[in-house]
Amino acid sequence: MIVATWCLVSPAAAEDGYDLWLRYSPLEGEARTALDRFDPVIVRPAGAHSDTVDIAVAELERGLSSLMERPLHAGGTGAIALECNAAVEGARDGYDIAGSDTGITIRSGSDTGCLYAAFSLLRYLSLGNDPHAVDLASSPAMPLRMLDHWDNPDGSVERGYAGRSIFDWWHLPEVLDRRIIDYARANASIGINGVVVNNVNASALFLTPRYLPKLKRLADAWRPYGIRLYISARFSAPRDIGGLATADPLDPAVRAWWRARAEAIYAAIPDFGGFLVKANSEGQPGPQDYGRTHADGANMLAAALGERGTVIWRAFVYSAEDETDRAKQAYEEFAPLDGQFADNVVLQVKNGPIDFQPREPFHPLFGAMPNTRLMLEAQVTREYLGQGSGIAYLAPMWTEVLGAQTGRGGTVAQVIAHGGMAGVANTGSARNWSGTDFDQANWYALGRLAWDPALVSDEIAREWAAQTFSRDPAFPNRVVPMMQRSRQAVVDYMTPLGLAHQMATGHHYGPGPWVCDLARPEWNPCYYSRADAEGIGFDRTASGSDALAQYAPAIAEGWEDPAAMDEDYLLWFHHLPWDFETRSGRPLWDELVHRYDRGVAEVETMARTWRSLRPYVDPERYRAVAETLNIQQREAKWWRDASLAYWQSINHLPLPAGTTPPEHDLEYYRALAFPEAPGQ
Incomplete structure (x- = not known):
């Protein structure tokens, strides 16, 4: 139950948006009184402690102290107990949180699940809810919940409107900017578990030995937050940097080169997520250059990774030779290949058949490939939606797609349940991360919907607005309808x-x-x-x-x-x-x-x-x-x-x-x- 009594206070010191939705601004009125009476103290799980559990405990301490404007003390009576090796329903990283008169129990099957639960509890309390009444159970609906960065080695960002890249490849691995940790924390708070660090129009540099220590430093920093690192792989890399005369996916030397690259990566990064590939689209190299199919190319890379990782193969393709209808091309190239992709290949399909337009019908590939794992690609950065100006809240667009009936296999959300959801990021060097403060809402909504596509866009907006700006009911009551209508206005x-x-x-x-x-x-x-x-x-x-x-x-x-x-x-x-x-x-x-x-x-x-x-x-x-x-x-x-x-x-x-x-x-x-x- 949301506590409805608040004291309207004038805003305090100016903020620059860096804290995103994790401000944990002090509670007021009945909500503050309820949390003070609860008097929380955190009880760590028994046994060995991991970095992830330490982060979860530190986040709870940080959040609760900020909400109450005082540090926690050892004599608190409201125990918040973490059990991170418990049997819970759903996926291993799912959790349940139960409150009582004496305390709160957080249960999950993994340390990462406990971290997700810590953020979930703090979100619940930040919205003014009674700590004794908490009763939350949640599990991720999709295995892959990702952000794709279109960032380049020189720090530029393709279709980015929030400054330079957050990845300082020039100074890595020696220097790891604190921003990289804060980025991981923000992603973990909304359930993001994978990040592609470079542009889909990929540079082969990311596959060179010189870049491996840089990638390892990022992967090591993100691991405690439950985030796996992925890279966009240039399909022609065996020819570009490997000294081979070809990149033909059926050539034994090419296959051996990719196996060797994968072994080197996994030796440094044991939990490396895998490769994202843009091939035979907009001039990028691919298997069709050698008369091979997309399945031939994807499966070659999948064999190199084995069960350790995933090949995410983008279905965004079109060619200059086909003048009939660009909207048809991805379907015509990929639908006949259904059932031919390896188990560790996921086909990443844009929400619509053209290219991130303000409004498109859902992509016809959703529902048309029942024997292939699919995931949804959405665009958080607003390339075609005003770029870095104004407000265009995109959760209504994404819920429109996720809820669309495909006529073959249920809704789009059901079709991608074994794949996932990725958002092309607009996270940059701007102090507020996203260029405009309201673009933070799209990052937030992407994570929330990838975790649970049944969430309603106006409720996502309401919880984001209350955490990011003001929880006084007068604020979300006016700002949420404005956000809900903003995308249609752009259309x-x-x-x-x-x-x-x-x-x-x-x-x-x-x-x-x-x-x-x-x-x-x-x-x-x-x-x-x-x-x-x-x-x-x-x-x-x-x-x-x-x-x-x-x-x-x-x-x-x-x-x-x-x-x-x-x-x-x-x-x-x-x-x-x-x-x-x-x-x-x-x-x-x-x-x-x-x-x-x-x-x-x-x-x-x-x-x-x-x-x-x-x-x-x-x-x-x-x-x-x-x-x-x-x-x-x-x-x-x-x-x-x-x-x-x-x-x-x-x-x-x-x-x-x-x-x-x-x-x-x-x-x-x-x-x-x-x-x-x-x-x-």
């Missing part, structure tokens, strides 16, 4: 009604629906809108690319009729005339304008809501969020105006009566350039 002012990939070239910052002349067809926004004088949208029905047929019949049927389907995907699956009547009764053109305007209005509402929350937030973070919302207001209007100006140049239709025209003409928007845009 509306960027790509309404199922439009996709209308971003500018290269940096993907801002609108570029007029880009039609790039070398590869699927790089052009025009390719996706198919806008002409008669209509707009990509026909993916049987009369078009027939991508709809890649979904189970029961699912495809729901998107087949434009008059009856969910209009959020209308132009994703259909090319429709500008005067097509939408469910609102408005013609398609009018409805499109309405959606753009709705998105702009919602961002303005978000800014007003944030201004009303000033009493609950410290001055530094209040100002930082207000400033980035100002940017988002400007960008929303820019997207709306530039898009409408372009569509009008195509359809020659007047704006609906009462609509504000674009501020500038189309040529003004086409001429804008942003050479300094980050993350390229």
Whole structure:
């Protein structure tokens, strides 16, 4: 039960966001009284102590002392007893926490599970709950719960909007920045158990002997937090750094080279997680260079790792030779390979069939490969969602995907239960880790949903907001609805009604629906809108690319009729005339304008809501969020105006009566350039 009585106090000293959701700000009112009366004291488990248990105990001491604003003392009467070799239901790292009049018992089948339980108990108490009444039981739903870093050896970050890389390869292994430990602590608090440290557009440096001590230092630091280290492996490494003439996965010398590399890694890092591989996509090398399949390439690496590790093979592929429909290509390449991958191979599939768009239908591979382990790849860094400005809370997007019925094997969450979930990180050198304070919520939500995909996005937002900013009910009651609506606002002012990939070239910052002349067809926004004088949208029905047929019949049927389907995907699956009547009764053109305007209005509402929350937030973070919302207001209007100006140049239709025209003409928007845009 949440204790509802709080004292509203003015925010104390300014904060910079470094503490994330682990601030453990002092409790007030009845919640403080209840914890003081409980008078906690921590009882370590009997027997040998591990580093992990020591960290769990230290976290409990740190958190409880901060919540009560006093140190714990040995004479406390409320015992918090840890039992880290207990039989609990579910996975070994699961736990149960039970409270009584005299104390709290934490039980898990592993030391790591006790660490997870410690964070869970502190989250429960931080939200103002009664320590005597705690009754929590939880177990991870997926074996792999990961962050993928697109970080490069030189410290740059591809599609990163939070500063430089947190990995200082130049000074490792001698120097380990404290930030690396704080990063592990934050990940452990939300159940993340694996980190890929380098870009999927991989440098072979990470497979050289010189990098092994650097990787070992990271792995040793993270091990007590239950985190295994993974690296993105460049498929052509045997040729690039191994002195071989080929990287053919069926060549005996190539297979021997990878076995030797794996043995060297495991000799230094016994719990090395494995390899993440991007192959034959966007110019990256892969097995198809030698006439082999993705399964041939993945299985060769899987044999090198053996049962010790996992090969995570990305399904993000497309080729310049296929001009039919980029949305179909991953399915066509991978679905025929179902059942051909080794047991320690996991196919990592993006949430949608294109590329992390503001809204996409779920990827058709989910449910189509029942004999292959799949995991979901989501993007925490907001490459196509405003990058480092404004608010776009992504848990509603991810719960939308996880809960989607595939028509073949249950929901997406059920399909990936034996694989996992990975998020492309936006964790950088910025003091607040993520560039904007609200982007921390996406990191938090990724971990919480990978642990339990049944969680509800607004409840995740509520617990994050209370821990990160203020637990006064007035704050989450206003900020959570704003967060919940924020992603839809971005969809509306960027790509309404199922439009996709209308971003500018290269940096993907801002609108570029007029880009039609790039070398590869699927790089052009025009390719996706198919806008002409008669209509707009990509026909993916049987009369078009027939991508709809890649979904189970029961699912495809729901998107087949434009008059009856969910209009959020209308132009994703259909090319429709500008005067097509939408469910609102408005013609398609009018409805499109309405959606753009709705998105702009919602961002303005978000800014007003944030201004009303000033009493609950410290001055530094209040100002930082207000400033980035100002940017988002400007960008929303820019997207709306530039898009409408372009569509009008195509359809020659007047704006609906009462609509504000674009501020500038189309040529003004086409001429804008942003050479300094980050993350390229």
